[in-house]
Amino acid sequence: MPVTNVAHDIDSRTLTITAEFAAPPSRLWQVYADPRQLEKIWGPPTHPATVVDHDFAPGGRVTYYMTSPEGEKFGGYWQIESLDEPHGFVFDDGFADENLTPVDSLPVSKNSYRFDEKDGKTVATYVSSYASAEDLQKVLDMGVVEGASGAINQIDDFLAG
Template sequence: MPVIDAKHDIDNLTLTITAHFAAPVQRIWQIYADPRQLEKIWGPPTFPATVVQHDLTAGSRTTYYMTGPDGEKYGGYWDVTAVDEPNSFAFDDGFADADLNPDPSMPVSKCVYTFAEHDGGTHATYASTFASAEALQQVLDMGVVEGSTSAINQIDALLAA
């Protein structure tokens, strides 16, 4: 499994997941840049993602929804704030309503995804910062660590396909 560490720090309002992939940085980058590949790994296996709009450039918005086992749809969005292809990108990650508009009642995290060459593969760091301890705790209670870990771990199967 690619994920080697997942830790949260309530005092610093952070959640950081680290993974290693047996693929070059450019290949990992393409998974996040291509909406059809992104939807294969963004949601956990039981909540597959459908990417509606995606352009991995600063100033753009990605919209998507995940479909749960019961058929219910859960919307989300990224507001992309910075891109350094193929090394990193940053975005505000939030929840969305049924029309894929931001839901202001839910937490937003500031995310930075970084990819670096490591032993012939890629070392990936997925770092998220929250506005408050309550916001971080809310997503922890929703299962963000388990969901994100299982989603990221799907990358190996995509690479093998």
Template sequence: MPVTDVSHDLENRTLTIVADFAAPVDRIWQVYADPRQLEKIWGPPEYPATVIDHDLRPGGRVTYFMTGPDGDKHAGYWEVTAVDAPRSFSFDDGFADLEFTPNPDLPVSKNVFTFAEHEGGTRATFTSTYATAEALQQVLDMGVVEGASSAINQIDVLVS
């Protein structure tokens, strides 16, 4: 499994997931830069994603929905804040209705995804920061660690 470490810090309102891949940085970057590849890994296997809009540049927006095993749909969005291809990108990630209108009742996270050469492959660090400890606890209770870890672990199959 690529995920090697998961930690959360309520005081600092952060969730950090580290994963190692036996693929070069450019290949891991492509997973996020290409919406069809992103669909294969954004969301746990039982909730595959469909990317509607994909503008991975500062000021850009990515919109998507995940479809559950019973056909239920859950939408979300990224507001891209920074891009340093192929090394990193930052974005605000939020929940939305099926028209991609942000849901103010659910937390928005500020995310920084970084990709660095490591032992002949890539170490990816995924850091999410929430506005409050309560917001972080809310997504922890919703299963974000399990969902994100199973989603990230799908990258290995895609890049091999």
């Protein structure tokens, strides 16, 4: 399993997931930069993603929805802040309605994804920061740890396939 550590800190309002992949950072970068590859790993295995828009550039927006086994769709978006190819990127991640319009009543996280080479592999550090402890607790209660870990744990098999 690629995920090696999961930690959340209510005081600093952060969730940090660390994972290790048997591929160089440039290959992991491609997974996020290509919408068709992103669909294979974004969202837990039970809720596959469909990327609708993919403007993977500073100031750009990525919109997507995940589909439950019952067919229910859950929308989301990324607002890209910065890219540091192939070492990572920074973006806001929020919830969206059925029209992929942001839902202001749900938390938005500031995310920093970092990909560092180590012994021919990639150590990825995924940090999500929230505006309040209540926002972090809300997504923890919604299952963000299980969902994000399940999604990240798909990456090695995707890269090997």
